[in-house]
Amino acid sequence: MQAIELFEDYVSWLRVNVPRAYENLAPPAARDDIDRLECVLGQRLPDDVKAVLMRHNGQRLTDTATHDEDGAVPCIPTLSFLSTVLIEACWSEWVDLREMDDIEDLQDDCEAMPGAEGRVRPLYTSPGWIPLWSDPARSDYIGLDFDPDSDGIRGQIINFGRNEDRHFVCADNFTELLQILLDEVRSGQWPASTLVFDEEKGSEIAVFGDVEDGVGHPFFGDVDEHFFNALCSRAMARSGIDLSDWENS
Secondary structure (H helix, E strand, O other): OOHHHHHHHHHHHHHHHOHHHHHOEOOOOOHHHHHHHHHHHOOOOOHHHHHHHOOOOOEOOOOEOOEOOOOOOOOEOOEEEOOHHHHHHHHHOOHHHHOOOOHHHHHOOOEEOOOOOOOOOOOOOOOOEEEEEEOOOOOEEEEEEOOOOOOOOOOEEEEEEOOOOEEOEEEOOHHHHHHHHHHHHHOOOOOEEEEEEEOOOOEEEEEOOOOOOOOOEEEEOOOOOOHHHHHHHHHHHHOOOOHHHHHOO
8 A cells, every 4th residue: 555545544444543642633734844954954755764754743732852832632642643743853853862972972872773783873873864753752763864874774763862762663664553553553452541640650641531621631642651662572573582581582
């Protein structure tokens, strides 16, 4: 299937199953929005990424590590769907970091996970890594890799960010990522939820089902079941690796 068909199927699923997320999808990006982003990045975005952004330019309200908006329901399970403006903002936040004197110490302290060796460069950051989906609270992303290792594919989808120093390949391209997204939500593992503060735990928890009006705020998925983990598990499975065995080795 084409990327836009997969995305339309996903949007249709949202409309029925997570209406608050569906309502939070932004209007289309203009051609000028795409052109500006490509100019700043110094990269041409893949056609499948542009097609999706020109259908919905991220979210109306969005939470990222440095950008919070009240009532920002994730439009990807546990993740924010970035607009062209926020793709640029999140990418630009790393420019100064790459110019730090001790950046090599950070660069050397990363690795490619099993199945990604030779495909993803074992770096902490690269200007060729373009965020598309963001953790709502941390500077961690799923996005494009325009700086692959020798056996990688330009435009492959990887994880990266402040807490993502072990990299894996989520998908060979964005269209494949959309198919994974659709398969995941259709599996029933990512229902709508509400985040409420648990005083005993001292943190927010996801509550499913009816929640008293005025308590908590709408969410998508379980905060304890991060979508990064689902993508990582799928990546390991494609490589024939049991993630739990690898983590315990």
